[in-house]
Amino acid sequence: MAKVKRAYFCSNCGYESPKFLGKCPSCGEWNTFTEEIVSKGDNNSSRSMTFAAGNAKPIKLSDISSSGNEERLLLFTNNSINTNISELDRVLGGGIVKGSLVLIGGEPGIGKSTLSLQIPLYCNSLKTLYVSGEESVKQIKLRADRLGGDHSNCKILAETNLENILEHAKNEHPNLLIIDSIQTIFSQYVESSTGSVSQVRECATSLLRYAKETSTPVIIIGHITKDGTIAGPKVLEHIVDVVLQFEGEQRGAFRILRSIKNRFGASAELAVYEMTGSGLGEVLNPSEMFIPMHEDNLSGVAVGAMLDGTRPFLIEVQALVSTAAYGTPQRSATGYDVRRLNMLLAVLEKRVGFKLSQKDVFLNMAGGLKISDPACDLAVIISILSSNFDVAVNQKYAFAAEIGLSGEIRPAAQIERRIAEAEKLGFEKIYISRYCTIEKKKRKIEVMAASSIPQIVREIFKEN
Secondary structure (H helix, E strand, O other), rough: OOOOEEEEEEEEOEEEOOOOOEEEEOOOOOEEEEEEEEEOOOOOHHHHHOHHHOOOOOEEEHOOOOOOOOOOOOOOOOOOOOOHHHHHHHHOOOOOOOOOOOEEEEEOOHHHHHHHHHHHHOOOOOOOEEEEEOHHHHHHHHHHHOOOOOOOOOEEEEEHHHHHHHHOEEEHHHHHHEEOOOOOOOOOOOOOOOOOHHHHHHHHHHHHHHHHOOOOOOEEEEEEEEOOOOOOHHHHHOOOEEEEEEEEOOOOOOEEEEEEEEEOOOOOOOEEEEEEOEEEEOOOHHHHHHOOOOOOOOOOEEEEEEEEEOEEEEEEEEEEEEEEEOOOOOOOEEEOHHHHHHHHHHHHHHHHHHOOOOOEEEEEEEEHHHOHHHHHHHHHHHHHHHHOOEEEEEOOEEEEOOOOOOEEEEEEOOOHHHHHHHHHHHOEEEEEEEEOOOOOOOOOOEEEEEEEEEHHHHHOOOOO
16 A cells, blocks of 8 residues: 655645644744645546546637527726726736736635636637636636627636646647636646645646746636635745735625736736626726715715825715714724724824714725725714714815824825825815925815814814
8 A cells, every 4th residue: 555645734824844733933823734645656546537637628618509698788898908908907017918927816706707707808819728627618608698708719628637727728829828716726746635735836836837938928816715815825926926806895896906916017006896797897987986976965974085006096984973872882894994993083082072982983985995094084083073963074075184193184195196086076175184295286176284183173064
């Protein structure tokens, strides 16, 4: 009987150990080691017998028959740069670089496979080999019919064996190779189970070698863990050239494609998409989606001028302040750090004198966005006070400033971008810190500078 060699791998960073360890000496995480088979003497392993991988062949997408002839209206916006998806090209830094390895991660059902399939469908000059380890060719055909586009230059391959995939790729000579997903692909030379640290690392390294040797860009789709990070070893993110991550609520229509790592462009770019019946549609002006969409003036609402990466947004901040029904007041925030909310409430009580300790405070960022920009602090405070006073704030006012622990209004980064975005959307005033340095020029929007919270509160609520 052949001897089986086993080792323990850290699922977070890929560190290898001959014995089980409670704490990883490389990344410092606890309870991340899993046991895997490193080598096995028997060549007739059950893994190689399980998959009849050699029988699969690439099939033209246009040659695959599908059931259901329902036609849908195409709502996708085309603006050709390289992939004919302008927002994706901008996040990638101008298009997909030849020989690059791009990793797209995100929650199940967020739109990773849809976006990857839209690339060859809307760029018919791109000869693409789409490899699926999760769906059959007919399932992909059904989705392609829903998305529309040109199917003639895209070939589909349902395969999970890495060696067979690379063999087909060398025979087809595609301009683009898409792998959906990296966790379902296995190498017959690695004895561990599919999706393990060893398999993911080996498959990603082989795909990187293929991309560099043939100058063929490769897009791989990756799953994420329950913590929201990309599944597999951390070394996977070091192997690839570009890491893109999909974010957003599945129940909502908006999706954010964020660049986490990019060797060929800015790593702070993001794109906003809207999930429609015909796929992911580009949102070219996302601020219009997140600003107030109600006609009547409502209390507890303020508009913040945030900056995510290098892209400015105007987002509606909603707050509700009510008397605590129970002994302990509730503090709840959706799309915002609840610890920062507690800090701002403490500043209002200690430095300004508003008694909110016995009241429930609920905060919501409209549109399902998750906000980390401290420049939204002023909009959060104004929305809370608006709800507390039950007085509406003018919908044509925007706010962009950070709040310090002493109650001072601190300047926000790249304030000119925020002002220009508010001006473009027709806002009348924007409140910023007095310590901001801005260019003196004629603007359609009035820039209001303030140095303290009481000053700006008197200005906003003086008419009531």
